[in-house]
Amino acid sequence: NAGVTQTPKFQVLKTGQSMTLQCAQDMNHEYMSWYRQDPGMGLRLIHYSVGAGITDQGEVPNGYNVSRSTTEDFPLRLLSAAPSQTSVYFCASSHGSIYEQYFGPGTRLTVT
Amino acid sequence: EDQVTQSPEALRLQEGESSSLNCSYTVSGLRGLFWYRQDPGKGPEFLFTLYSAGEEKEKERLKATLTKKESFLHITAPKPEDSATYLCAVRLYSGGGADGLTFGKGTHLIIQP
Numbered sequence: 327n328a329g330v331t332q333t334p335k336f337q338v339l340k341t342g343q344s345m346t347l348q349c350a351q352d353m354n355h356e357y358m359s360w361y362r363q364d365p366g367m368g369l370r371l372i373h374y375s376v377g378a379g380i381t382d383q384g385e386v387p388n389g390y391n392v393s394r395s396t397t398e399d400f401p402l403r404l405l406s407a408a409p410s411q412t413s414v415y416f417c418a419s420s421h422g423s424i425y426e427q428y429f430g431p432g433t434r435l436t437v438t
Numbered sequence: 439e440d441q442v443t444q445s446p447e448a449l450r451l452q453e454g455e456s457s458s459l460n461c462s463y464t465v466s467g468l469r470g471l472f473w474y475r476q477d478p479g480k481g482p483e484f485l486f487t488l489y490s491a492g493e494e495k496e497k498e499r500l501k502a503t504l505t506k507k508e509s510f511l512h513i514t515a516p517k518p519e520d521s522a523t524y525l526c527a528v529r530l531y532s533g534g535g536a537d538g539l540t541f542g543k544g545t546h547l548i549i550q551p
Contacts, residue, residue: 370528385538416482424470429474429481
């Protein structure tokens with residue numbers, strides 16, 4: 327099993343550009359989530375999904391959209407990138423929210 | 439406000455010198471406490487889950503314990519490869535808010551040979 331995969335590993339955007347961060351898992355997990363990690367702060371929940379077709383907002387959802395059309399994939403969209411979205415983004419998955427989550431390798435995003 | 443606090447922020451030990459990391463939480467209803475290890479440039483790696491006070495889990499040189507207000511990660515006779523940032527997270531869902539993990543800022547552990 328590949329586990330949780332994320333692409334790209336690195337990305338540089340200009341302010342106002344849009345992009346999609348990809349996340350996929352091959353463990354048949356129902357629960358998937360996106361976090362961002364910034365220096366001096368803990369990981370913060372952006373959006374999560376408890377199953378295909380179901381998504382909900384986390385602690386810091388503004389500026390991000392998600393969708394979950396399949397069990398395997400959970401892309402994160404930035405519609406109009408801002409410098410404040412410069413961060414490292416992690417996708418995670420688990421059998422359910424009460425269980426341990428398995429994290430991907432991360433995408434380092436810089437917005438100039 | 440629900441909060442997770444880890445201490446110390448950084449810890450430098452000699453190889454073989456045992457110590458403990460602390461994670462304290464102020465929550466209205468704990469639904470699970472999780473420990474992760476994170477190496478530079480990598481995603482967090484799952485270590486332990488604890489659900490109720492008094493519970494303990496062990497793995498090699500690591501042992502996690504849980505009380506009603508805090509958790510400890512005990513490291514016995516550490517080796518240089520144990521150097522990493524250790525993250526604590528709690529699940530806080532109580533029926534009305536976001537159903538995810540709230541993380542502490544981590545403890546950066548360095549084991550010197």
